Amino acid sequence: MKTFKGRPVLAGRVKGQSVVSRQGVNLLASFQKSALKKAKTVICSDHNNKDLFGKVLTGKILCLPQSIGSTTGGLVLEAATYLGIHPSALLFSGHIDSLAAAGVILSDRWVNKRIVTVDDLGKDFLDYVQDGQTIEVHEDGTVIVD
Amino acid sequence: MIQTHMSLEAQDREILEGRKGQTLQKVLESVVLYGEAFGAQRLVPLDGPVHLVTSFGIPLLRPVFDMMDEFIENGIAAKFPFTVDPRPLDYENVKCNLLEKFVFRIMYGKQKDYESQLKRVGLKDENAFSCTCYMDEVGNIPAPGDRLAWAESSAVVFANSVLGARTNRNSGIIELFCGILGKAPLFGLLTEEGRQASWLVDVKTQSLPHPQVLGSAIGMRVVEEVPYIRGLDRFLGPELTPTVRDYFKEMGAAAASNGAVGLFHVENVTPEAKKSGAALLAQNANSYVIDDKELERVVASYPMMWKKSDARPKLGFVGCPHLSLPQLEQWTDRIQKTLEKEGRKKLKVRSIFCAAPDVVARFKKNPSVHQALIRTGAKLTSICPLMYMNNPICSKKTVVTNSNKLRTYTTARFYPDEELLTLLAKGR
Numbered sequence: 001m002k003t004f005k006g007r008p009v010l011a012g013r014v015k016g017q018s019v020v021s022r023q024g025v026n027l028l029a030s031f032q033k034s035a036l037k038k039a040k041t042v043i044c045s046d047h048n049n050k051d052l053f054g055k056v057l058t059g060k061i062l063c064l065p066q067s068i069g070s071t072t073g074g075l076v077l078e079a080a081t082y083l084g085i086h087p088s089a090l091l092f093s094g095h096i097d098s099l100a101a102a103g104v105i106l107s108d109r110w111v112n113k114r115i116v117t118v119d120d121l122g123k124d125f126l127d128y129v130q131d132g133q134t135i136e137v138h139e140d141g142t143v144i145v146d
Numbered sequence: 147m148i149q150t151h152m153s154l155e156a157q158d159r160e161i162l163e164g165r166k167g168q169t170l171q172k173v174l175e176s177v178v179l180y181g182e183a184f185g186a187q188r189l190v191p192l193d194g195p196v197h198l199v200t201s202f203g204i205p206l207l208r209p210v211f212d213m214m215d216e217f218i219e220n221g222i223a224a225k226f227p228f229t230v231d232p233r234p235l236d237y238e239n240v241k242c243n244l245l246e247k248f249v250f251r252i253m254y255g256k257q258k259d260y261e262s263q264l265k266r267v268g269l270k271d272e273n274a275f276s277c278t279c280y281m282d283e284v285g286n287i288p289a290p291g292d293r294l295a296w297a298e299s300s301a302v303v304f305a306n307s308v309l310g311a312r313t314n315r316n317s318g319i320i321e322l323f324c325g326i327l328g329k330a331p332l333f334g335l336l337t338e339e340g341r342q343a344s345w346l347v348d349v350k351t352q353s354l355p356h357p358q359v360l361g362s363a364i365g366m367r368v369v370e371e372v373p374y375i376r377g378l379d380r381f382l383g384p385e386l387t388p389t390v391r392d393y394f395k396e397m398g399a400a401a402a403s404n405g406a407v408g409l410f411h412v413e414n415v416t417p418e419a420k421k422s423g424a425a426l427l428a429q430n431a432n433s434y435v436i437d438d439k440e441l442e443r444v445v446a447s448y449p450m451m452w453k454k455s456d457a458r459p460k461l462g463f464v465g466c467p468h469l470s471l472p473q474l475e476q477w478t479d480r481i482q483k484t485l486e487k488e489g490r491k492k493l494k495v496r497s498i499f500c501a502a503p504d505v506v507a508r509f510k511k512n513p514s515v516h517q518a519l520i521r522t523g524a525k526l527t528s529i530c531p532l533m534y535m536n537n538p539i540c541s542k543k544t545v546v547t548n549s550n551k552l553r554t555y556t557t558a559r560f561y562p563d564e565e566l567l568t569l570l571a572k573g574r
C-alpha cells in the first residue's frame with residue numbers, strides 16, 4: 001500500500017479500481033465510439049493508446065499524466081457524464097490540462113455529477129499504480145493505492 | 147455560489163452572486179473554476195471573436211442543446227459574432243448510399259436545430275463553418291497580441307504560433323462561455339511565461355519534412371509543452387509567405403492532435419521567434435533531434451486500422467484541416483500532372499478536397515482552375531472529414547489521407563502527398 005498527496009481539483013471521496021495510461025489520454029478518441037453508440041459502458045477506442053485501447057473506462061479510476069488531442073475532449077467527457085458512463089475519478093500525475101479541466105467542471109456545474117479529480121500526484125504515482133488496483137481517494141487529495 | 151480567490155470586477159461579482167440570473171451565474175462559475183485550476187488570478191477582456199469547435203448536431207450532445215436553449219430563453223449571446231468548425235455532411239459533393247444517409251440522419255439528427263441555436267447565440271453567418279476561420283476569405287483573423295478564447299486545436303495552434311495572437315487550448319463550450327462573458331481567465335498561453343519554450347527541437351533532415359509527419363513527431367514527444375524549432379528556416383526561408391503559413395497550418399494540426407501542442411516557435415520565422423530568438427527557450431529546456439530516421443520511426447509506429455493491409459482505397463480525403471486557396475490551386479495542378487504522367491483522365495479513387503465555404507466560393511470565381519479540378523473527378527466540399535468518418539459504416543471504408551489528424555481519430559490510412567496522389571490516380 002502506498003499513499004500519495006495531490007491537489008483536489010474537484011474534491012470528493014471515492015473508492016474503485018484503477019485503469020492506467022502512461023501516455024496522454026485522447027478523450028475524443030477514447031470515448032467517442034462508445035458514446036456515439038450510447039453504450040452502457042465505455043471501452044476505450046483510441047487505437048493510438050496501447051495502455052487503454054479496448055479497456056473499460058466507465059466507473060474506473062482513470063490514472064493518467066494528462067489528456068491530449070481535440071478540443072472537443074471536455075465536451076465528450078461531459079456527454080459521457082450525462083449518459084452516466086464516465087470514469088468515477090481522474091487522477092493526474094502532473095497538472096491537469098485544459099480539456100480535462102473543462103470536462104470535469106462542465107460535468108459538475110451543468111450535469112450535476114462529479115468526477116472526483118486530483119492532480120499533481122507526482123511521477124512516482126504513475127510509476128507505482130497498475131491496472132486493477134484498488135484506490136481510495138479522499139477529499140483532501142490523498143490517494144491510497146492498495 | 148462558489149467561493150473564489152480570483153480578483154473579479156464588480157459586474158462579475160454581481161454575476162457570480164446570481165444577480166444577473168442563474169444561467170449567467172453558471173457560465174461565470176464554470177469559467178472561474180476553469181481558470182482557478184490553472185492558477186488564474188483574474189479575467190481579462192477578449193480582443194476578438196471566439197472560434198467554436200462544436201459544429202455538429204449529434205443527439206449525444208444533449209447537454210449542449212439544453213444549454214443553448216437556456217441561453218436563448220435568457221437572451222444570452224456572445225459579445226462578438228463567432229465562427230465554428232465545419233459542418234459534418236454534404237450529400238451533393240460527398241455522396242452517400244441509402245444506408246449511410248439513414249445512419250447520418252440519426253447521427254446528425256439535431257444538425258438543423260443546432261445551427262439555428264448557433265445563429266441565435268451569435269454565429270457570424272451561414273458560411274462561418276470551417277476549422278480555418280483565420281483565412282482571409284473567412285475573416286476571423288486576430289491581430290498579433292490579441293487575447294482570444296478559441297477552441298479547435300488546429301486553429302488554436304495557428305493563431306498562437308503563426309499569427310502571434312494569444313489563446314489557450316480551450317475545450318468546447320468553455321470557449322463559448324468566454325465569448326458570452328467577453329473575458330477569459332489569465333493563465334497559460336495568455337501570459338509571457340506560458341509562451342516560453344521548454345523543448346528545443348532540432349530538425350536535421352536532408353530535405354523539408356512532410357508537415358504532418360514533422361508535427362506528429364513533435365506532438366508525440368513534447369505533448370502539451372511549447373517547442374522551439376530550429377533548422378526549418380533552412381528550407382522555408384525567413385518570411386511567412388502563404389506557402390509557409392500553409393506548411394505551419396498542417397504541421398500545427400498534427401502536433402495538436404498527435405499531442406496537445408498549443409504553440410510552437412520556429413527560429414527566424416514565426417513572429418515571436420523573430421522578435422526574441424532563443425531567449426524564448428526556458429533554462430534547462432529538453433532537447434529532441436529529428437532526422438530522417440526518426441521520422442521513419444514515427445510513421446512506422448502508426449497502427450494499421452484496415453482489416454486487410456493490402457486493400458485498395460475506396461475514398462481519399464485531403465484538407466484536414468481545411469485547405470487554403472493556394473493549396474486548392476496547387477492540388478489541382480499536382481493532380482493534373484500526376485494524371486498526365488499516369489496516362490489517365492480521371493482519378494481512380496473518389497477524392498474529396500475540403501476547404502472553408504468562403505474559400506470554395508472564391509476558388510469557383512476562377513472557373514478555369516475550378517473546372518480543371520472537377521474534370522479530374524475530384525470533389526470539393528466544406529465538411530469535416532473527421533465527422534463524416536466517425537460512424538460504424540464509414541469507419542469500415544478504406545480511406546486514405548495526407549492528414550495525420552484524420553489518421554489519429556479515424557481508420558483512415560496516412561500517406562505522404564506524392565504517394566497519396568499516385569494512389570488516388572491509380573487506385574493502388
